[in-house]
Amino acid sequence: MPEETPSPRRVLVTGGAGFIGSHTVDQLLAQGDEVLVVDSLATGKIENLDSASAFSSFRFEQLDVARSDAFCRTTEAFRPHAIIHLAALVSVQESIQNPALNFERNVLATQSVIDAAQRCQVENVVFASSAAIYGDNPDLPLKESAEKRPLSPYGGAKLASEALLLAAANTYHFTVTANRYFNVYGPRQDPKSPYSGVMSIFLDRFTQGIAPTVFGDGAQTRDFINVQDVARMNVLAASSTLPGFHAFNVCTGKATSLLDIIDVLREHFPNVPETTFKEARAGDIIHSLGSPESARGKLGFRAQVSLNEGLAHYLQTTTSVTSQLP
């Protein structure tokens, strides 16, 4: 007899006030789970949890996950069935400028999650990994087994975390899913830094009537996946019963160029001035594309939101927020 999933489940989400985290929290609450968010608010925003805070099954604690003892105490008090570990230093550029901070937030924090999971016998751990671990591997579409060539301390830390989690899964026998996100986009993504996700920057510019800047010729492609799909994969993985460690690409398997995105945005904003082209960024990858086959075969996960639908919804949300501004 397959083991019954207890309902409601208690799920601890680190980094739950962030872009991907808050969407994951919304989906967990909607399906009836009890959720505790642990977030230092270093980059996460409490406003991202506005809809979550309407649920009586939702709790929030401001805490840095890398503070191992405190995090263990919090985990012990909540006794989660699953931990979804999304808290991280998310900027590749910042990881290059401050590798020690990257180590603390992206490696030590993972060890802290492992310690807590082991001590509290958490059955299931989900980890936010990244396509950054593949670096510029040209063997597209990238399968999970592709050679890992991280090109930044950020990519290195994600790979190191996967190794720690693999060893922990083998040692302590819990289920671990490492989700390797490709280019995630959608509402609540912060467009403020020049190194923010390109989609958030383009949307921000188009809605303000400013021409987008393309680094290179715009023919570079990415595997863009909507944050709703990414959150769904996190939720699915949190109740995975696959034993041991599994890593999955979280992607669509479809390549889209920057020029394609600009074409779609121009349909919505025909009066925005012509695109500005600048020299390609040093170290920029031309093409990135993932194979979604493994996640489909083993977890039944398939991205559902098309780029057109995802962009239209993102635009609706962004313009309704912009129109509320004084």
Ligand code: UD1
């Ligand atoms: C993304 C991730 C990064 C990860 C990498 C590897 C983000 C923000 N970055 O980088 O963490 O290491 O995948 O998988 O998710 N661009 C413009 N104009 C702009 C901004 C960007 O032309 O205003 C270009 C960039 O030069 C690049 C492309 O758009 O060619 C995508 O950029 P970006 O969204 O930063 O993502 P990645 O470079 O793929």
